[in-house]
Amino acid sequence: KADEAPVKMSVIGTWNSMTNYNDREAPFWRGISKDTEGKVIATIGSYSEFGLKGFEVMRMLKSGVFDYAYGLPGYVASENAVFEGADLSSVAQDIGTERKVAEAYFPTLEGAFEKYFNAKLLQLYPFPSQILYCKDEISGIQDLKGKKIRVYATSLGDFVEGVGGTSVTVSFGEVIPALEKGVVDCAITGTMSAYTAKWYQAAKYVYSLRVGWGLAFGAMNMDKWNSLSETQQADMKARLDKLTDSMWEATAQEDDVAIKCLTGKECPIGADAPLGGMTLVEPSAADLKVRDQVANDVVLARWAERCGKDCADNWNETVGKVLNMNAVAK
Amino acid sequence: MMKPLNLFIHIIVQVGGWAMLASACLVTYDVITRKLLNISIAGADEISGYVFAISTACAYSYALLTRANIRIDFIYNRFPIRVRRILDVVSIFFTTGLFAVICYFAYNLVSDAIIYQSRSITPLQTPLAIPQTIWFAALCFALLTALTLLILSFAALLKGKDDRVNELVGIPSLDEEIQAELHGGEDTAHSQAHLVEKD
Amino acid sequence: MLPVTIIVLLVLIGISVPVAAALGWLGLILGHFFTMMPIHRAIGDIVWTNSIEFLLVAIPMFVMLGEILLRSGITTRMYDAMAKWLSWLPGGLMHSNIGACALFAATSGSSVATAATIGTVAEPEMHKRKYNEPLFLGTIAAGGTLGILIPPSINLIVFGLLTNTSVSELYLAGFVPGLLMAGLFMATVVIACILKPEWGGERVPYNLSERLASLVHLLPPIFIFLVVVGSIYAGWATPTEAASLGVVASLLLAAVHRSLSWQMMREVFRGTMRTTAIIMLIIIAAVFLNFVLTAIGLTAQLTDFITSLGLSPLGTLMLIVVFYVILGCFMETFSMLITTATIVTPIVVSMGYDPVWFGILLMVLLETALITPPIGINLFVVQSIRSQGVLKDVMVGALPFVFTMFAMVALLIAFPDLALWLPSLFY
Numbered sequence A: 001k002a003d004e005a006p007v008k009m010s011v012i013g014t015w016n017s018m019t020n021y022n023d024r025e026a027p028f029w030r031g032i033s034k035d036t037e038g039k040v041i042a043t044i045g046s047y048s049e050f051g052l053k054g055f056e057v058m059r060m061l062k063s064g065v066f067d068y069a070y071g072l073p074g075y076v077a078s079e080n081a082v083f084e085g086a087d088l089s090s091v092a093q094d095i096g097t098e099r100k101v102a103e104a105y106f107p108t109l110e111g112a113f114e115k116y117f118n119a120k121l122l123q124l125y126p127f128p129s130q131i132l133y134c135k136d137e138i139s140g141i142q143d144l145k146g147k148k149i150r151v152y153a154t155s156l157g158d159f160v161e162g163v164g165g166t167s168v169t170v171s172f173g174e175v176i177p178a179l180e181k182g183v184v185d186c187a188i189t190g191t192m193s194a195y196t197a198k199w200y201q202a203a204k205y206v207y208s209l210r211v212g213w214g215l216a217f218g219a220m221n222m223d224k225w226n227s228l229s230e231t232q233q234a235d236m237k238a239r240l241d242k243l244t245d246s247m248w249e250a251t252a253q254e255d256d257v258a259i260k261c262l263t264g265k266e267c268p269i270g271a272d273a274p275l276g277g278m279t280l281v282e283p284s285a286a287d288l289k290v291r292d293q294v295a296n297d298v299v300l301a302r303w304a305e306r307c308g309k310d311c312a313d314n315w316n317e318t319v320g321k322v323l324n325m326n327a328v329a330k
Numbered sequence B: 001m002m003k004p005l006n007l008f009i010h011i012i013v014q015v016g017g018w019a020m021l022a023s024a025c026l027v028t029y030d031v032i033t034r035k036l037l038n039i040s041i042a043g044a045d046e047i048s049g050y051v052f053a054i055s056t057a058c059a060y061s062y063a064l065l066t067r068a069n070i071r072i073d074f075i076y077n078r079f080p081i082r083v084r085r086i087l088d089v090v091s092i093f094f095t096t097g098l099f100a101v102i103c104y105f106a107y108n109l110v111s112d113a114i115i116y117q118s119r120s121i122t123p124l125q126t127p128l129a130i131p132q133t134i135w136f137a138a139l140c141f142a143l144l145t146a147l148t149l150l151i152l153s154f155a156a157l158l159k160g161k162d163d164r165v166n167e168l169v170g171i172p173s174l175d176e177e178i179q180a181e182l183h184g185g186e187d188t189a190h191s192q193a194h195l196v197e198k199d
Numbered sequence C: 001m002l003p004v005t006i007i008v009l010l011v012l013i014g015i016s017v018p019v020a021a022a023l024g025w026l027g028l029i030l031g032h033f034f035t036m037m038p039i040h041r042a043i044g045d046i047v048w049t050n051s052i053e054f055l056l057v058a059i060p061m062f063v064m065l066g067e068i069l070l071r072s073g074i075t076t077r078m079y080d081a082m083a084k085w086l087s088w089l090p091g092g093l094m095h096s097n098i099g100a101c102a103l104f105a106a107t108s109g110s111s112v113a114t115a116a117t118i119g120t121v122a123e124p125e126m127h128k129r130k131y132n133e134p135l136f137l138g139t140i141a142a143g144g145t146l147g148i149l150i151p152p153s154i155n156l157i158v159f160g161l162l163t164n165t166s167v168s169e170l171y172l173a174g175f176v177p178g179l180l181m182a183g184l185f186m187a188t189v190v191i192a193c194i195l196k197p198e199w200g201g202e203r204v205p206y207n208l209s210e211r212l213a214s215l216v217h218l219l220p221p222i223f224i225f226l227v228v229v230g231s232i233y234a235g236w237a238t239p240t241e242a243a244s245l246g247v248v249a250s251l252l253l254a255a256v257h258r259s260l261s262w263q264m265m266r267e268v269f270r271g272t273m274r275t276t277a278i279i280m281l282i283i284i285a286a287v288f289l290n291f292v293l294t295a296i297g298l299t300a301q302l303t304d305f306i307t308s309l310g311l312s313p314l315g316t317l318m319l320i321v322v323f324y325v326i327l328g329c330f331m332e333t334f335s336m337l338i339t340t341a342t343i344v345t346p347i348v349v350s351m352g353y354d355p356v357w358f359g360i361l362l363m364v365l366l367e368t369a370l371i372t373p374p375i376g377i378n379l380f381v382v383q384s385i386r387s388q389g390v391l392k393d394v395m396v397g398a399l400p401f402v403f404t405m406f407a408m409v410a411l412l413i414a415f416p417d418l419a420l421w422l423p424s425l426f427y
């Protein structure tokens, strides 16, 4: 096995419009040569720079185009619904719970990554939470009924249909005009994405019901991983675990910051950062109850059907225990 | 060999055209029902995407057959005829090569979709093996067309039949090009005749 | 790395390898020599994800729309009506060329389609009325370029896709500069014909009733425009969906004009599929090339180089303008847009310029590239429509309009609101 020769890594990070890439993924891999005194050398680029949409990265990791890839499990779910399990819509309202969910599901995903992509799962970390932005006033979950809502993933579509809305797929770049002109009434995306893309130009209400977390992964090509010595593997894992911790902390803060910028009187990002001026609508206890019902009857039920019985049972044994929920096909 | 190929290509181009028109109608229907009845047939855009991919892949053969791919003839036109014919064959060689590379790696994509029964991650949950297999077949057919043109033109080049090389893989003259613009890529009487000329 | 890239590209293009194949092979060659990554393995996924990209579906739709309008005779009638209204100006029908191009541009997303369509209709008039051929042809070549500036526009859609900029905002931003540029083209013709009255050709007088009667032929393009662009701002459709609506609308018009036939549809499909295949193959190859350029670090190198020059924002912008003008002489515009937009736009935006504004500036630069020799697609298109004469005529005739476009670039830089005012009313 390799010992003295430096390990060379080509890495594909997420979006360079997001702080996860700019402040953590990129600096980590760009600095790794210095941190390891030249034992690991890496290059990294973002989806945007490579002109990728994110759906293709896992196949590129598998074929060895990249040695290490970041991405969203939801984006690679086309191989199997099992990948959706750690980020099903509307099951976790706070980031602490979401981390427990991610940790409980880690072994399942680890196995799936090996089976489907010949990859070693090493990180699970969140993007700012996925919530709703609406053009017209809404006071709670019941107002979503009959609304056209922009979604980008199957599970979010299930949630929208569960609350009686119509799910519409609109590409990220077209959301503002779509909201502005009523092609959709509401749209779902991460808090910081909504702020940086200036969705407040078109939507006036932020409904902070967490419908998802944009959970992301970092994984290494398995052949690459196996080519590392045990010491190298342990060293790499320790460094990545530290990075993962910093990502959970940073995202928790960023989520608050983004919501402040969208709805508050000051934006902690900087003095000249624009204010969104949106109205914050927080979900009431009753809303959360309805949401649990929808999660149970629609989101989890439909997912259990897509995923199969074994997959659902496994989820009930792991994530289900954390959330006190059950995925059963209806 | 060219005659059945020619006919088949003309058929799939028409099928592709009708499919595109049908997807335009589907999107129009979706837009109207969404506005008037508040119903969205989630996935009109996704289906259009698949139709687009397949139709375009079908059209590659047609573009090859009608010598439509854009070539820059700035230097080319300064060479003597014989050199131009060699460049024509070199060009189709590179084109064939690119299609070969694309087909080779597209195969991995399609076979994975079949093995893992991949589905799209949209509300539509399309089994990806279906559109990808058809798309892949169309790509392979484009490769076959390119390969046929390469072999025929190379043979013609060796036999010194420069005009034949030009008809197969040359750069259409301006006269031919205007006909193409006006008749949808078909300089009708002429190309029908010359492509079936000798085989 | 950079010299190798440029040399390989020039050699491949120089020996007349098709643009798509040249870009694809450049990517494969660079990937092989400059990185350890097995980069060629990515090509299958890149081809597939871009082949199903819904934003790009607008391309075949706009092509089909233009084909239907042309083959149903709607365009010919529109041109005649334009002639009746504009031919009293010094320069006569040359103004109709520009006006018809501007109006057709409002229904079509492509400059080539605009020049080809209007050129086909206008060319016979040139001989009949004894116009100065080069200038007459120049108005078609230049007027045709408006196709990508006045919405709808395939190039603006692709720019939006590549740089994550709102296509609706880009469309709105293109209006005023598009109309202004049509006006500047007309002014150029007037000035030329005042200097050389014999260039102006014969004038045909039309009386008012003829003119009024012709107005009805302007309705079909206006109807298409309302469907394709109006539906976006009325909140019915996204820009991509709007292109599909346009196809259905043009088909309805053709039916109303009783010009639908199986033969016509066969030709429409042939033309549509052929053009789509050419464009898509270039897009796919260019996206793959962009992937490779990022992987080998060339993109970063180039960006670092420009930043390291330490120029002021305006200085950098001027450098970029010069870069595009030179590149535009030699490169096909669509390939140029795709290979450069992802590299250049972030640089410009980081200097504090508005991405929507830059999209419009870039369109004007691409329009320039369409008519600058030696490689200017619209020059070729116009030449291909003629029954006789040499390409040099078209190049000479288009030259004055190149300077008009430079003036437009200067205006846009001096007054960014030309582009940004209209979107600011809506967003």
Ligand code: NA
Pocket: C104, C105, C106, C107, C108, C109, C110, C146, C147, C148, C149, C150, C151, C152, C153
């Ligand atoms: Na246009």
Ligand code: NA
Pocket: C328, C329, C330, C331, C368, C369, C370, C371, C372, C373, C374, C375, C376, C377
């Ligand atoms: Na040019």
